Amino acid sequence: xxxxxxxxxxxxxxxxxxxxxxxxxxxxxxxxxxxxxxxxxxxxxxxxxxxxxxxxxxxxxxxxxxxxxxxxxxxxxxxxxxxxxxxxxxxxxxxxxxxxxxxxxxxxxxxxxxxxxxxxxxxxxxxxxxxxxxxxxxxxxxxxxxxxxxxxxxxxxxxxxxxxxx
Numbered sequence: 723x724x725x726x727x728x729x730x731x732x733x734x735x736x737x738x739x740x741x742x743x744x745x746x747x748x749x750x751x752x753x754x755x756x757x758x759x760x761x762x763x764x765x766x767x768x769x770x771x772x773x774x775x776x777x778x779x780x781x782x783x784x785x786x787x788x789x790x791x792x793x794x795x796x797x798x799x800x801x802x803x804x805x806x807x808x809x810x811x812x813x814x815x816x817x818x819x820x821x822x823x824x825x826x827x828x829x830x831x832x833x834x835x836x837x838x839x840x841x842x843x844x845x846x847x848x849x850x851x852x853x854x855x856x857x858x859x860x861x862x863x864x865x866x867x868x869x870x871x872x873x874x875x876x877x878x879x880x881x882x883x884x885x886x887x888x
Contacts, residue, residue, distance in 0.1 A: 755788035771818035830884035
């Protein structure tokens with residue numbers, strides 16, 4: 723395998739991702755996506771660490787990257803007349819990140835319903851967990867009306883499904 727593209731690992735990996743309360747693990751067929759982001763100067767606050775609002779951008783960038791890898795880009799969805807909109811976000815900030823830190827974002831879907839999906843994501847720096855996030859996204863038409871996932875989209879997001887480890 724050649725060098726990783728700058729900014730994203732673009733690599734599927736088999737691993738477990740852990741929050742403080744739940745463990746999610748991939749089966750042999752299921753995959754968690756990883757994205758690598760390097761902290762930039764403009765993302766710092768006056769305390770010298772990453773401002774909390776930037777983590778939402780990091781998590782969003784990782785979800786978009788995961789969707790691209792699963793075969794459904796945001797551009798494709800728009801052209802097909804569908805949107806994935808954030809309905810709910812819960813984020814826990816556990817440790818700071820600083821300028822030039824290389825952050826690994828692990829992303830997976832923990833639940834798929836007819837018109838929504840639940841994402842679990844974790845940002846780490848080495849062995850330190852920086853932040854975790856649960857995000858519920860809903861499917862709508864381009865006019866904003868709730869919609870079931872089209873079959874192709876549902877198949878793509880199933881590629882990102884992870885299961886809870888008991």
